[in-house]
Amino acid sequence: MKAYRQQNSIPILKEIKTFLDTNVNKVPKDSLTGIAMHYMLNLWKKLTVYCTCGELRICNILAENAIRPFGVGHKA
Secondary structure, eight states: OOOHHHHHHHHHHHHHHHHHHHHHHGGGGHHHHHHHHHHHHHHHHHHHHGGEEEESSSOOOOOOHHHHHHHHTTTO
């Protein structure tokens, strides 16, 4: 899995990072796009860490499903 991510995910992530670095200063920082771009850049290391370990999942849906029963009914 790690080799697959190294081969397939890293090139795409590099393109995204280049795009963000190039365009982050072209949009207002307080716009929704600016906020999203800064958020992604601030958490870039956490986003890309899954490429360094084949056991990590990019999606946390399993964790969300596991805690969902505890959250049901809290809004009522």
